[in-house]
Amino acid sequence: MDPYTEATKINKDAFFSTEPVFEVSKDQWGHFKSIFVTFIDENGHTYLTGADITITDLNQQLQLSVTRATITGCFFFFIASLIAGLYFLQLKRSLSTDARTGFANHVALEYYLKKSTKHRMELAVITINEVEDISSFYGTEVSDKVMASLLNYFQSRLPNDALVFRLATNKIALLHTRGAEQDFDDTINAFNQSIPVLNEPFIYVSLHAGIASGNKLMLIENAHIALQQAKLNNQRIIRYENVFKQVEEQFRYNVKLAKKVKEAFDNNRIVPYFQPIYDTQTKQVTHYESLARMASAQGRIYTPDYFLTVLKRSRMDGLLTRTMFTRCIEQFRKTSISWSINITAQDILDPSLSEFLEQQLRRYPQPNNIIFEFHETEAIAYFSEVKAFISLLKNKGAQVMINEFGAGYSNLSNILKLEVDGLKLDRGLVSQAHTNDDSYMFIEHLVKYAKQLNLDVVAEQVESEQVAEALSKAGITLMQGNHFAPPTPYVPQS
Incomplete structure (x- = not known):
């Protein structure tokens, strides 16, 4: 029953409130937030039931909680970013790699040519003539082994700066930026068609190659044109530079002949x-x-x-x-x-x-x-x-x-x-x-x-x-x- 001289107006008004009353206050004991609930006993006396919470401690706890949450969030964000990065790298690798042999594919070749700052390059496109027959007779697993063997063969015999790609089921591409023309010719000509590529089963293959050098934007197209000529002429290697005029003349001849045929029908x-x-x-x-x-x-x-x-x-x-x-x-x-x-x-x-x-x-x-x-x-x-x-x-x-x-x-x-x-x-x-x-x-x-x-x-x-x-x-x-x-x-x- 001690007098409470420090009672505030909110304390006093709480006696007449039918709802809980809140108050924030400071005194010699600290900074608090209080709640007052009115209670009337059986004799009609009115009492206040109160409770305090120290705001300073609460702020510290909130600050600590926010700090912990921030650290945890950063950690998980880092982990998510790392996983996303690894997934992106894996996706990029899968898109640019031949899954059967592990060598870079045509996507990798096109990307390399697009991003390279080199002005002079040389590209050889090689077709393996028997791969489709091997695949239909022995299955794709054996034909892929044949291609892997050939890819490794060329990679082991070319300079370190040369790149080897598997362009398609039966095509290989060789690329380097030094423009040393004889490298590709010597390596391709050195391939011995009389020696089996695989021993179990014994498999022999033959190949044709088209080589182009110069403007990187035209390399792939020109190498394929040279390859087509090599097939038609049954030669192992043909360089685009050597058949450019012949190919251009053939194109013009074909267009002219198609026009003649159409006129003949008409x-x-x-x-x-x-x-x-x-x-x-x-x-x-x-x-x-x-x-x-x-x-x-x-x-x-x-x-x-x-x-x-x-x-x-x-x-x-x-x-x-x-x-x-x-x-x-x-x-x-x-x-x-x-x-x-x-x-x-x-x-x-x-x-x-x-x-x-x-x-x-x-x-x-x-x-x-x-x-x-x-x-x-x-x-x-x-x-x-x-x-x-x-x-x-x-x-x-x-x-x-x-x-x-x-x-x-x-x-x-x-x-x-x-x-x-x-x-x-x-x-x-x-x-x-x-x-x-x-x-x-x-x-x-x-x-x-x-x-x-x-x-x-x-x-x-x-x-x-x-x-x-x-x-x-x-x-x-x-x-x-x-x-x-x-x-x-x-x-x-x-």
Whole structure:
């Protein structure tokens, strides 16, 4: 019951408050924050219940807590930054490294060329010719071992400043900045193709290389151009500098030829020539094969060897088939002459061309006189598509033959599943019939088997009497070639 003379106005007002009252105060004992709660006993006396907290201690604790939180936050931020940095480095490395061999890849090469301050560089792009075959036969694990062996081979034999990259499945790139031209030539030429790259299994490889030097922005493109020339010319190494004029001239020639071909189509100068197929027993022509020719504005006639590559590059092979088929129909519609035309895989895969041929066959008076020829390799490669297409043609009454049989898969069981009417022997087999016993025996056995199956067998490109006699001895009666008659723009009408 001691008097409390230090009572403040807030203390006194608290007696009349129905809610807790707070007060911050300072005195000789310190700096406090207080809470007062009114309490009335059973006799009606009013009391205050109070509690204090020292603010100085609280501030110190808060400051300590903030400091600890800051330190902890910095620590975790550092750890997060470190992890993010390591992850970024790992991601960068994975994007720029070939996972199979551990060597830098094409991304690393492009980045290096972009960031380098060197003005003169030299790049060699090497293609390993057999890698895809190795992969399909032994699996990718073995083909990757082959590439790793070759990458290590080149890395161990080049100067320390040279870089080695795996550009693609079967390509290697060598780069250095000193411009010492002989380094790459010597190293690539020193590779011995007679020594196996792997011993288990024994694997031998061959390579071609294109080398370019100079402006770093053009290195990759120029090296690939040189590589392409090395492949075409079957040379181990070609430098871009040595073929620059030749390549530029070839480019201009291709553009010029593509324009000529387009003009030939526009001016009806793509024309069919016809070569007869003779039955040597009856001495009669069984049918004519239509062969595409291109006439120049001056009247010169070109064979497909001249324009076919450009035509395919320009995606005009479908137009060629339409043009040839239309010309042949005009030529033979009012006759009873049988004739044949070549069909490619691209023709089969073109729905509009299939529809065009179907409509034309429906209108043609004697569709059984038309023979469609498919290349053996394409027939097997696109088996299901070719089978469906052959069914469409045969349903319309046309006949079907497999061309160049014996050049590719020579899988007669699969060919028979296509339900063809005949086989045309590959020109390579035909030309060796009189000199190669294996070729002769193959033809002889094929003819016997084909007769049992009621299949016609035609030998094309018979160029001499010796070949014709050997084929006749082997049982061939249907022959085609310059020995009998060359292709001409007209046929005798009958």
